[in-house]
Amino acid sequence: DIVMTQSPDSLAVSLGERATINCKSSQSVLYSSNNKNYLAWYQQKPGQPPKLLIYWASTRESGVPDRFSGSGSGTDFTLTISSLQAEDVAVYYCQQYYSTPSFGPGTKVDIK
Protein backbone atom coordinates (compact mmCIF):
# COMPACT_ATOMS: atom_id res chain seq x y z
CA ASP A 1 0.00 0.00 0.00
CA ILE A 2 1.14 3.54 -0.73
CA VAL A 3 1.30 5.71 2.39
CA MET A 4 0.75 9.45 1.99
CA THR A 5 2.19 12.03 4.35
CA GLN A 6 1.66 15.79 4.43
CA SER A 7 3.46 18.73 5.93
CA PRO A 8 2.94 20.87 7.81
CA ASP A 9 0.04 19.63 9.92
CA SER A 10 -1.28 23.17 9.99
CA LEU A 11 -0.26 26.64 8.88
CA ALA A 12 -1.50 30.18 9.32
CA VAL A 13 -1.02 32.65 6.50
CA SER A 14 -1.94 36.32 6.19
CA LEU A 15 -4.65 37.27 3.71
CA GLY A 16 -3.14 37.77 0.28
CA GLU A 17 0.00 35.81 1.11
CA ARG A 18 1.12 32.45 -0.31
CA ALA A 19 0.30 29.13 1.33
CA THR A 20 2.33 26.04 0.48
CA ILE A 21 1.33 22.48 1.40
CA ASN A 22 3.55 19.47 0.84
CA CYS A 23 2.57 15.88 0.14
CA LYS A 24 4.88 12.87 -0.06
CA SER A 25 4.10 9.33 -1.21
CA SER A 26 5.92 6.23 0.08
CA GLN A 27 6.59 5.19 -3.50
CA SER A 28 6.50 6.94 -6.84
CA VAL A 29 3.06 7.67 -8.29
CA LEU A 30 4.52 8.60 -11.69
CA TYR A 31 3.42 6.14 -14.36
CA SER A 32 6.33 6.05 -16.78
CA SER A 33 4.36 4.90 -19.83
CA ASN A 34 2.23 8.08 -19.91
CA ASN A 35 4.33 10.43 -17.76
CA LYS A 36 1.34 11.13 -15.53
CA ASN A 37 1.48 11.59 -11.78
CA TYR A 38 -1.50 9.85 -10.19
CA LEU A 39 -2.18 12.45 -7.52
CA ALA A 40 -5.18 14.61 -6.59
CA TRP A 41 -5.80 17.43 -4.11
CA TYR A 42 -8.99 18.18 -2.19
CA GLN A 43 -10.30 21.01 -0.02
CA GLN A 44 -12.60 20.25 2.92
CA LYS A 45 -14.44 22.94 4.85
CA PRO A 46 -16.09 22.21 8.22
CA GLY A 47 -19.24 20.14 7.90
CA GLN A 48 -18.74 19.60 4.17
CA PRO A 49 -17.42 16.74 2.07
CA PRO A 50 -14.05 17.07 0.35
CA LYS A 51 -14.07 19.03 -2.89
CA LEU A 52 -11.79 18.08 -5.77
CA LEU A 53 -9.32 20.84 -6.66
CA ILE A 54 -6.61 19.22 -8.78
CA TYR A 55 -5.93 15.88 -10.47
CA TRP A 56 -2.98 14.48 -12.44
CA ALA A 57 -0.95 16.50 -9.89
CA SER A 58 -1.40 19.80 -11.74
CA THR A 59 -4.70 19.84 -13.69
CA ARG A 60 -7.16 22.22 -12.07
CA GLU A 61 -10.75 21.02 -11.88
CA SER A 62 -13.27 23.16 -13.74
CA GLY A 63 -14.39 26.12 -11.65
CA VAL A 64 -11.44 26.05 -9.25
CA PRO A 65 -9.82 29.50 -8.92
CA ASP A 66 -6.44 29.83 -10.59
CA ARG A 67 -4.81 30.86 -7.30
CA PHE A 68 -4.73 27.10 -6.60
CA SER A 69 -1.92 25.24 -8.36
CA GLY A 70 -0.33 21.83 -8.04
CA SER A 71 3.20 20.78 -8.82
CA GLY A 72 5.70 18.00 -8.25
CA SER A 73 6.51 14.57 -9.60
CA GLY A 74 7.38 11.08 -8.44
CA THR A 75 7.04 11.13 -4.66
CA ASP A 76 7.00 14.85 -3.78
CA PHE A 77 4.13 17.20 -4.50
CA THR A 78 3.03 20.71 -3.57
CA LEU A 79 -0.29 22.53 -3.47
CA THR A 80 0.13 26.30 -3.60
CA ILE A 81 -2.47 28.94 -2.87
CA SER A 82 -0.89 32.00 -4.41
CA SER A 83 -2.92 34.65 -2.57
CA LEU A 84 -4.88 33.33 0.38
CA GLN A 85 -8.51 34.40 0.62
CA ALA A 86 -10.78 34.09 3.66
CA GLU A 87 -12.83 31.41 1.91
CA ASP A 88 -9.72 29.22 1.55
CA VAL A 89 -9.69 28.38 5.27
CA ALA A 90 -10.05 24.60 5.18
CA VAL A 91 -8.24 21.29 5.50
CA TYR A 92 -6.43 20.15 2.36
CA TYR A 93 -5.81 16.51 1.46
CA CYS A 94 -3.73 14.79 -1.17
CA GLN A 95 -4.77 11.41 -2.60
CA GLN A 96 -2.83 8.96 -4.74
CA TYR A 97 -4.57 6.78 -7.30
CA TYR A 98 -1.54 4.92 -8.66
CA SER A 99 -2.84 1.92 -6.74
CA THR A 100 -5.78 1.37 -4.38
CA PRO A 101 -6.60 4.96 -3.39
CA SER A 102 -5.13 6.39 -0.20
CA PHE A 103 -5.21 9.86 1.31
CA GLY A 104 -2.84 12.04 3.25
CA PRO A 105 -3.70 13.05 6.82
CA GLY A 106 -4.55 16.61 5.87
CA THR A 107 -3.13 20.10 6.37
CA LYS A 108 -5.22 22.75 8.10
CA VAL A 109 -4.95 26.26 6.67
CA ASP A 110 -5.97 29.26 8.79
CA ILE A 111 -5.70 33.02 8.59
CA LYS A 112 -2.88 34.63 10.56
Next chain:
Amino acid sequence: QVQLQQSGPGLVKPSQTLSLTCAISGDSVSSNSAAWNWIRQSPSRGLEWLGRTYYRSKWYNDYAVSVKSRITINPDTSKNQFSLQLNSVTPEDTAVYYCARGPPPFYMYSSSWYWFDPWGQGTLVTVSS
Protein backbone atom coordinates in the same frame (compact mmCIF):
# COMPACT_ATOMS: atom_id res chain seq x y z
CA GLN B 1 -24.58 18.33 -12.72
CA VAL B 2 -24.22 15.12 -10.78
CA GLN B 3 -25.58 15.16 -7.23
CA LEU B 4 -25.43 12.43 -4.63
CA GLN B 5 -27.89 12.22 -1.73
CA GLN B 6 -27.15 9.84 1.11
CA SER B 7 -29.62 8.25 3.53
CA GLY B 8 -29.50 5.74 6.33
CA PRO B 9 -29.38 5.39 10.12
CA GLY B 10 -26.87 7.27 12.20
CA LEU B 11 -26.69 4.73 15.01
CA VAL B 12 -25.86 1.04 14.70
CA LYS B 13 -25.34 -1.49 17.48
CA PRO B 14 -22.10 -3.47 17.70
CA SER B 15 -22.13 -6.74 15.71
CA GLN B 16 -25.00 -5.51 13.54
CA THR B 17 -25.00 -4.33 9.91
CA LEU B 18 -24.42 -0.76 8.79
CA SER B 19 -26.57 0.08 5.74
CA LEU B 20 -26.45 3.30 3.72
CA THR B 21 -27.88 4.35 0.37
CA CYS B 22 -26.69 6.92 -2.14
CA ALA B 23 -29.23 8.28 -4.61
CA ILE B 24 -27.85 9.64 -7.88
CA SER B 25 -29.22 12.54 -9.89
CA GLY B 26 -27.74 13.85 -13.10
CA ASP B 27 -26.14 10.52 -14.01
CA SER B 28 -26.93 6.81 -14.12
CA VAL B 29 -25.65 4.11 -11.83
CA SER B 30 -25.30 2.02 -15.00
CA SER B 31 -23.19 4.63 -16.77
CA ASN B 32 -20.13 3.34 -18.61
CA SER B 33 -18.24 6.50 -17.60
CA ALA B 34 -18.59 6.28 -13.83
CA ALA B 35 -17.70 4.20 -10.81
CA TRP B 36 -19.61 4.60 -7.57
CA ASN B 37 -17.59 4.64 -4.40
CA TRP B 38 -17.90 4.59 -0.63
CA ILE B 39 -15.31 6.40 1.49
CA ARG B 40 -15.28 7.00 5.23
CA GLN B 41 -13.56 9.53 7.48
CA SER B 42 -12.70 9.23 11.14
CA PRO B 43 -10.22 10.99 13.43
CA SER B 44 -8.30 7.75 13.97
CA ARG B 45 -8.18 6.45 10.38
CA GLY B 46 -8.50 9.64 8.33
CA LEU B 47 -10.04 9.30 4.87
CA GLU B 48 -10.32 5.64 3.88
CA TRP B 49 -11.61 4.32 0.56
CA LEU B 50 -13.88 1.31 1.16
CA GLY B 51 -15.06 0.08 -2.20
CA ARG B 52 -16.77 0.72 -5.53
CA THR B 53 -19.20 -0.69 -8.03
CA TYR B 54 -19.28 -0.02 -11.76
CA TYR B 55 -20.90 -1.33 -14.92
CA ARG B 56 -18.96 -2.55 -17.95
CA SER B 57 -21.34 -4.93 -19.74
CA LYS B 58 -21.74 -6.51 -16.32
CA TRP B 59 -21.38 -5.33 -12.75
CA TYR B 60 -18.02 -5.27 -11.01
CA ASN B 61 -16.99 -4.54 -7.44
CA ASP B 62 -13.67 -3.70 -5.82
CA TYR B 63 -13.22 -3.61 -2.06
CA ALA B 64 -10.52 -2.43 0.32
CA VAL B 65 -8.56 -5.26 1.91
CA SER B 66 -9.29 -3.85 5.37
CA VAL B 67 -13.06 -4.48 5.04
CA LYS B 68 -13.25 -7.05 2.24
CA SER B 69 -14.72 -9.80 4.41
CA ARG B 70 -17.51 -7.56 5.72
CA ILE B 71 -18.54 -5.21 2.89
CA THR B 72 -21.08 -5.36 0.08
CA ILE B 73 -21.81 -2.57 -2.40
CA ASN B 74 -24.84 -3.07 -4.60
CA PRO B 75 -26.32 -1.02 -7.44
CA ASP B 76 -30.08 -0.53 -7.69
CA THR B 77 -30.91 0.36 -11.27
CA SER B 78 -34.64 0.70 -10.62
CA LYS B 79 -34.01 3.56 -8.17
CA ASN B 80 -30.75 4.85 -9.70
CA GLN B 81 -28.85 4.44 -6.47
CA PHE B 82 -26.26 2.26 -4.82
CA SER B 83 -25.85 0.98 -1.31
CA LEU B 84 -23.26 0.07 1.29
CA GLN B 85 -23.59 -2.77 3.74
CA LEU B 86 -20.91 -3.33 6.37
CA ASN B 87 -21.41 -6.37 8.57
CA SER B 88 -20.29 -7.13 12.12
CA VAL B 89 -19.54 -3.53 12.98
CA THR B 90 -17.51 -2.46 16.00
CA PRO B 91 -16.93 0.98 17.52
CA GLU B 92 -13.88 1.22 15.21
CA ASP B 93 -16.35 1.59 12.31
CA THR B 94 -17.70 4.84 13.75
CA ALA B 95 -17.07 7.45 11.05
CA VAL B 96 -18.59 9.85 8.59
CA TYR B 97 -19.44 7.81 5.50
CA TYR B 98 -19.43 9.38 2.05
CA CYS B 99 -20.51 8.18 -1.35
CA ALA B 100 -18.61 9.58 -4.32
CA ARG B 101 -18.43 9.32 -8.08
CA GLY B 102 -15.23 8.67 -9.98
CA PRO B 103 -14.13 7.59 -13.44
CA PRO B 104 -14.30 3.82 -13.95
CA PRO B 105 -11.20 1.66 -14.51
CA PHE B 106 -9.40 2.28 -17.78
CA TYR B 107 -11.49 5.35 -18.56
CA MET B 108 -8.35 7.28 -19.47
CA TYR B 109 -4.60 6.68 -19.58
CA SER B 110 -5.12 2.96 -18.83
CA SER B 111 -5.53 3.70 -15.13
CA SER B 112 -7.40 1.44 -12.75
CA TRP B 113 -8.00 4.20 -10.24
CA TYR B 114 -8.88 7.89 -10.26
CA TRP B 115 -10.03 10.82 -8.13
CA PHE B 116 -13.47 11.30 -6.56
CA ASP B 117 -15.94 13.98 -7.62
CA PRO B 118 -18.57 14.81 -6.54
CA TRP B 119 -19.17 13.52 -3.02
CA GLY B 120 -22.37 13.00 -1.10
CA GLN B 121 -23.12 15.13 1.93
CA GLY B 122 -21.83 12.55 4.40
CA THR B 123 -23.55 10.49 7.10
CA LEU B 124 -22.17 10.22 10.62
CA VAL B 125 -22.59 6.62 11.71
CA THR B 126 -21.96 5.84 15.35
CA VAL B 127 -21.51 2.25 16.46
CA SER B 128 -22.69 2.00 20.04
CA SER B 129 -25.01 -0.05 22.19
